[in-house]
Amino acid sequence: MSTDLSDFIVIKEGEAEILMHTKNQVFYNKTQVNNRDISIAVLRAFVAKRKEEHEARLSKKKKTAPQNSEKDVSESVIEEASNEPAINNGNSNGDCVMPEEISQDEPCSIPEEPSKTTEGKGRGELKPPRVLEALSASGLRALRYAREVEGIGQVVALDNDKVSAEACRRNIKFNGSVACSKVESHLVDARVHMLTHPKEFDVVDLDPYGSPSVFLDSAIQAVADGGMLMCTATDMAVLCGGNGEVCYSKYGSYPLRGKYCHEMALRILLACIESHANRYKRYIVPVLSFQMDFYVRVFVRVYSSASAMKNTPLKLSYVYQCIGCDSFHLQPIGRTVTKNTSVRYLPGFGPVVPQDCSDCGKKFNMGGPIWSAPIHDQEWVTSILSDVKSMKDRYPAYDRISAVLTTISEELPDVPLFLSLHNLCATLKCTSPSAVIFRSAVINAGYRISGTHVNPLGLKSDAPMDVIWDIMRCWVKNHPVKAQPPDQSGSVILAKEPVLQANFARAVASLSKAQTKKVARFLPNPERHWGPKLRAGRQITSKHISLLGPEAVNGILNQEEDGEEHNAKRQKTEDNPTSS
Numbered sequence: 001m002s003t004d005l006s007d008f009i010v011i012k013e014g015e016a017e018i019l020m021h022t023k024n025q026v027f028y029n030k031t032q033v034n035n036r037d038i039s040i041a042v043l044r045a046f047v048a049k050r051k052e053e054h055e056a057r058l059s060k061k062k063k064t065a066p067q068n069s070e071k072d073v074s075e076s077v078i079e080e081a082s083n084e085p086a087i088n089n090g091n092s093n094g095d096c097v098m099p100e101e102i103s104q105d106e107p108c109s110i111p112e113e114p115s116k117t118t119e120g121k122g123r124g125e126l127k128p129p130r131v132l133e134a135l136s137a138s139g140l141r142a143l144r145y146a147r148e149v150e151g152i153g154q155v156v157a158l159d160n161d162k163v164s165a166e167a168c169r170r171n172i173k174f175n176g177s178v179a180c181s182k183v184e185s186h187l188v189d190a191r192v193h194m195l196t197h198p199k200e201f202d203v204v205d206l207d208p209y210g211s212p213s214v215f216l217d218s219a220i221q222a223v224a225d226g227g228m229l230m231c232t233a234t235d236m237a238v239l240c241g242g243n244g245e246v247c248y249s250k251y252g253s254y255p256l257r258g259k260y261c262h263e264m265a266l267r268i269l270l271a272c273i274e275s276h277a278n279r280y281k282r283y284i285v286p287v288l289s290f291q292m293d294f295y296v297r298v299f300v301r302v303y304s305s306a307s308a309m310k311n312t313p314l315k316l317s318y319v320y321q322c323i324g325c326d327s328f329h330l331q332p333i334g335r336t337v338t339k340n341t342s343v344r345y346l347p348g349f350g351p352v353v354p355q356d357c358s359d360c361g362k363k364f365n366m367g368g369p370i371w372s373a374p375i376h377d378q379e380w381v382t383s384i385l386s387d388v389k390s391m392k393d394r395y396p397a398y399d400r401i402s403a404v405l406t407t408i409s410e411e412l413p414d415v416p417l418f419l420s421l422h423n424l425c426a427t428l429k430c431t432s433p434s435a436v437i438f439r440s441a442v443i444n445a446g447y448r449i450s451g452t453h454v455n456p457l458g459l460k461s462d463a464p465m466d467v468i469w470d471i472m473r474c475w476v477k478n479h480p481v482k483a484q485p486p487d488q489s490g491s492v493i494l495a496k497e498p499v500l501q502a503n504f505a506r507a508v509a510s511l512s513k514a515q516t517k518k519v520a521r522f523l524p525n526p527e528r529h530w531g532p533k534l535r536a537g538r539q540i541t542s543k544h545i546s547l548l549g550p551e552a553v554n555g556i557l558n559q560e561e562d563g564e565e566h567n568a569k570r571q572k573t574e575d576n577p578t579s580s
């Protein structure tokens with residue numbers, strides 16, 4: 001089958017160009033440029049960090065074993081040859097080639113037999129990191145990694161859909177010699193490939209339709225020690241509590257429908273990845289986790305250690321969420337007792353809340369377990385952000401990703417979930433203090449407070465709930481509310497006298513650094529229909545409209561109508577858009 005180029009349009013993102021069939025048989029979502037840009041930024045940081053760690057290991061080894069001969073050192077530690085890519089992948093990617101006939105079995109690249117590990121012992125070299133793009137569709141992401149990330153090794157792109165794998169191969173050829181030498185495409189079930197290549201990839205990227213849950217067990221086994229798993233989940237309705245039991249069956253956690261649900265989604269995904277890691281005596285360390293547009297994405301490093309794994313229960317908690325007011329409380333799963341030098345691992349003390357909420361008297365829902373340890377490594381975040389700022393032109397979604405990374409860099413790292421000032425005020429039926437006034441009162445009471453990247457109105461604080469309610473009681477004393485029925489949560493809360501006298505005087509730290517400098521932290525979507533896309537080749541049904549919302553579906557309809565046929569049913573949908 002030869003390729004007629006008039007059937008294709010060329011899409012360029014970053015350094016990569018892909019050929020998209022006008023019939024749109026292969027998945028491509030322009031919205032995910034944010035996702036791909038951040039992934040490239042993290043990948044760049046990973047390449048640098050890995051090299052740094054390797055050098056530190058080398059010099060430590062040299063210091064602790066001065067008696068060793070040079071030869072011993074080179075043989076007993078992982079040595080470094082060159083972190084340069086096999087072929088310079090800067091802008092000299094070679095000319096684009098026209099796709100010729102591509103047979104299914106013909107490999108596009110001419111990869112040599114990949115080495116089993118990239119940090120080989122005794123051969124004196126740190127090889128460039130190997131990347132697995134397990135669910136690659138058109139190969140756009142794999143191509144961007146190969147062309148844009150200096151020091152990257154082989155990029156293996158998988159897809160179990162024949163048309164997608166063919167498109168990927170075509171796109172590899174289309175991107176020239178560097179792409180051809182670095183990216184290889186396989187038509188295979190990603191789970192089989194990952195299970196049969198244990199610990200062979202320094203980076204595994206999962207970017208599925210919907211939930212990644214079925215891929216996690218194999219993916220966690222394919223990551224090399226110290227490697228990184230990157231994982232997207234777009235099934236936000238599941239992760240955010242639409243059907244708690246479905247979330248439990250996929251991820252092993254119950255979601256709650258609080259304002260913080262998107263952060264909870266991130267933490268459920270992390271807890272789930274950790275549980276898969278633990279099955280293989282491994283554990284994760286999150287580097288960056290974010291929620292954007294219609295999905296969550298996490299970047300975690302994966303290590304093996306049976307003893308470090310014992311700490312997992314200390315990093316997980318259940319969440320009690322009051323059904324009457326906005327109070328929530330974390331119930332850690334485990335605790336430790338240290339005696340002299342020995343540490344005992346024990347179940348957590350509980351319950352951390354009484355049967356009825358001590359603020360409003362109502363019952364609690366219990367969600368989780370969630371990952372309650374930090375979801376980002378702030379050192380990584382700072383370095384990624386400054387790196388992104390130093391090469392603005394290389395990130396098509398620079399404005400959006402720098403805004404998100406800025407907000408993340410200011411999040412309190414050790415405070416899971418957040419409060420919504422609007423919800424607190426809705427409970428009390430009072431007018432809202434400004435965020436600056438509320439933040440000031442919290443800081444003046446001796447606690448910390450920050451924003452959150454998932455919600456412009458969310459506030460993270462280490463102040464206990466009784467302090468938060470005391471601040472609100474004091475606010476209401478100066479801004480009285482109309483009398484409400486006595487059994488309402490707000491009335492119960494306001495019936496108590498505050499123990500703490502809130503001080504609303506403006507505190508210096510009440511604005512974040514970004515706010516002070518007027519740096520953008522939340523940006524609107526760049527265009528309409530900035531949302532999820534249907535699976536490639538799918539027909540649109542009313543189920544899609546209810547799942548994705550008419551806005552997203554209308555985007556697809558519009559695209560199709562621009563191209564070709566449209567039927568009356570679709571037209572009808574478009575005539576009656578409602579906001580999603």
Ligand SMILES: C[S@@+](CC[C@H](N)C(=O)[O-])C[C@H]1O[C@@H](n2cnc3c(N)ncnc32)[C@H](O)[C@@H]1O
Nearest residue numbers: 027135136137141159160161189190207208209
């Ligand atoms: C959301 S798309 C990937 C998009 C791509 N990562 C990007 O950035 O443009 C998901 C892809 O996973 C593929 N897929 C689904 N199940 C798979 C499996 N078990 N093994 C390999 N590929 C699979 C689908 O065919 C589809 O092309």
Ligand SMILES: [Zn+2]
Nearest residue numbers: 322325357360
């Ligand atoms: Zn309550």
